[in-house]
Amino acid sequence: MKKIYIKICCVLLCVPAFAQQQKEKKEYKSFSTNGKTVSVYTTAENRDLRLTLTKELVFSKAMQPLETEISVFVEPDKRFQKFMGIGGAITDASAEVFAKLSKAKQLEFMNAYYDKGKGIGYSLLRTTIHSSDFSSGSYTYIEEGDKELKTFNIDHDRKYRIPMIKEAIKTAGGKLLLYASPWSPPSFMKSNQQMLKGGTLLPEFYQSWASYYAKFIKAYEKEGMPIWGLTIQNEPMAVQTWESCVYSAEAERDFLKNFLGPTLKKEGLGDKKIVVWDHNRDLMNQRANTIFSDPEASKYAWGMGFHWYETWAGGTPMFDNVRKVQEAFPDKKLLFTEGCVEKFDAKKYQFWPNAERYGTAMINDFNNGTVGWTDWNILLDQNGGPNHVGNFCFAPIHADTNTGELIYTPSYYYIGHFSKYIQADARRVSTSVSRSTLLSTSFLNVDGKMATVVMNQSNAEITYNLIIGTQKTVVLIPAHGIQTLVY
Incomplete structure (x- = not known):
């Protein structure tokens, strides 16, 4: 009887979490990098760049990044607060x-x-x-x-x-x-x-x-x-x-x-x-x-x-x-x-x-x-x-x-x-960086597009990988610059 009770409790506890997952699936189109390009908007010190579209990039297959590389990692399935x-x-x-x-x-x-x-x-x-x-x-x-x-x-x-x-x-x-x-x-x-x-x-x-x-x-x-x-x-x-x-x-x-x-x-x-x-x-x-x-x-x-x-x-x-x-x-x-x-x-x-x-x-x-x-x-x-x-x-x-x-x-x-x-009701998703010279956050918009913001705090331009699952693209950010990547 005790085992049955525990199983029932587990099911009941899982129902709200499952319902929330289903709701999120309805709110947001499932995210994929397939066929997507990355629009890079840049603002930087000592450059004539102010929210300027500086690059259109494509994704390719990602390999294990090396410690010598600098990377930004985005995990779209790990979602957090809703953006107001x-x-x-x-x-x-x-x-x-x-x-x-x-x-x-x-x-x-x-x-x-x-x-x-x-x-x-x-x-x-x-x-x-x-x-x-x-x-x-x-x-x-x-x-x-x-x-x-x-x-x-x-x-x-x-x-x-x-x-x-x-x-x-x-x-x-x-x-x-x-x-x-x-x-x-x-x-x-x-x-x-x-x-x-x-x-x-x-x-x-x-x-x-x-x-x-x-x-x-x-x-x-x-x-x-x-x-x-x-x-x-x-x-x-x-x-x-x-x-x-x-x-x-x-x-x-x-x-x-x-x-x-x-x-x-x-x-x-x-x-x-x-x-x-x-x-x-x-x-x-x-x-x-x-x-x-x-x-x-x-x-x-x-x-x-x-x-x-x-x-x-x-x-x-x-x-x-x-x-x-x-x-x-x-x-x-x-x-x-x-x-x-x-x-x-x-x-x-x-x-x-x-x-x-x-x-x-x-x-x-x-x-x-x-x-x-x-x-x-x-x-x-x-x-x-x-x-x-x-x-x-x-x-x-x-x-x-x-x-x-x-x-x-x-x-x-x-x-x-x-x-x-970043649009109203977007969800923040898991984002991390491999070097302290960069800061980053990402939001998945309700239209299915991701917006990843990357900020370079250093005096040097930096080449970094943007890695989403098994896909990546390579981005150059100027010294003391900030970018929004929309994809």
Whole structure:
């Protein structure tokens, strides 16, 4: 009897796995290299190559690679997370700069980001709930002291931000995954009685602040901008000179489970995705442990957002922490919610390591389970702003408001090697490299095409094998170059 019981249990356990395999087979055409060519798109330092089609290659029979060869190995049958998208943030700063451009330059800019053919095909969009440092000044959507939120309105955003978001949605074909983040509650709701320099949310305003999110979502959706979700607080462990608010892990957990989650559900917004943390990789594991291990809080959390600024302490990016969250809580999603190159310097518009920072982070984050990746400001001016506290930074595209010209940085093209060729709902597949000079990741698109991104971190051009099962092709990548291979 015991043996029969064990066999029945094994069958029952295998059914979900088998069903998932069958579902994936329906979602994706079975992958084969037979008859396929490899289109190689390249961007490289000191070369006139920017997302340029540089080669069309064919596959041949692969032999056992030697240790002296450099190889990239792709195993299409080993599939992981589903790809959600890539994008950037439309802040007040981006919108104010955009408004200063000529109509022709506005069209060029929108196509550059949101048109898949003419540009790099962004599909995610983050925005702020009232002001951040990348605004011309601090503001909220209510009159100071209005605990009941009777004066709530988004009129401030109608001048610059809302028109730009609507234009982005239109250029993207009518659909963008839009989510929002607050930098600080209104001054009167906080312990330090100001929006800047940290402070905490006072307990007596927990409900008012939870209702504020719901009002924001409804106001934006009334304007024809569907909100996919929100993060609870931008950088909840940072006391900044700009808009900021501190939440311990326990405080964020309790605000989520006792106020924000129930409030959104009560307001008919229970389908909105709530993203916790929204801060650096250094402390993300502790935050995940605290929130996701609490069933009542966890049921409201879609997943975790994270940034890349943990290097402020002098160390290197902590990519393994992303993987460790994914391993510990595989049912939760991971979303990169913000990254930019700090300390703007106009002499470094074309500084190649800035772009390589993007490539390195994106490859590592995706390989560690991240489903989507969101850059910070999509546009800033020739000063790295506007920013009302002088925290000037880089964006992938800058506009010189004196000349009206757009300046494309290498970071724009590095991001494009992912966003242009990886489609929504693609599955990441197993990819590895035989030398640390190369980084790589691959996604199988729903149309059956594979997109493999390869990045060369070295000072020398490299010849490498791309090996898929018993087939291979040989590729040359320039020094400090990045390629997307589509096949």
